[in-house]
Amino acid sequence: MARSDGGSYFRRSSLFWMVVVTGFLSFYTWTVFWPQDVPYGLLGPLGALAKYFVDYHYPVMYYGWFMTWVIHLFEALFALKLCSDKGIDSTSARLMWVAQTFLFGLGSLGLLIKYKPDGRPKRQ
Template sequence: MAKSDVSSEYFRRSSLFWIVIVTVSLSFYTWTVFWPQDVPYDSLGPLGALAKHLVDHHYPIMYYGWFLTWVVHTFEALYALKVCSDKGIDSTSTRLLWFVQTFFFGLASLGILLKYKAGGRSKRH
């Protein structure tokens, strides 16, 4: 495979750590916003107390914040498509992978793409 072919198909999955953190966090947030009566606040220690306080005293902010979260993730995913174009990633399937991953995991995905140096190796930590 030529170097340009590799660069046009560059994709790296977000780390499992961030996938789990973002999935659990957004799932819990969704649960507290749409089914707050079903959350076992007392069983969750300090997190439960905080969630209960936010639901009881700041529910409108949580509700609109939930939608804002997905609007931000949508814009991050669209920006990922632009970054793919800028970096020469022109494979449709690869661009779709970046879009979907960035939509669901946000900066945990976009950060990897932004660090990628087209035509070279990306930085690893």
């Protein structure tokens, strides 16, 4: 099977997903590791929900935080496999896909999954 010219294919994830994932994971980290410093009253319904989870389901939040990063790690490893399967042979492109997928999860992985290396249009 001949490789396409997509050996260095990389697309940056959308700014929307970068902001959403970064904001969510930052807030989640803050509530898990420094729950006493979160201004719950100033955050409206989000603060009330976060306070409820911290007060009544903290162990789930704590272990869930670690599980979130394990899931992101497996997504990044899957992105590495997809790069091989799709003929992306540039080391820098592979590294960028793995790093971006580790940080932003499905917001990045979706772009790689949609990539068709031979240029055929995607079936609907």
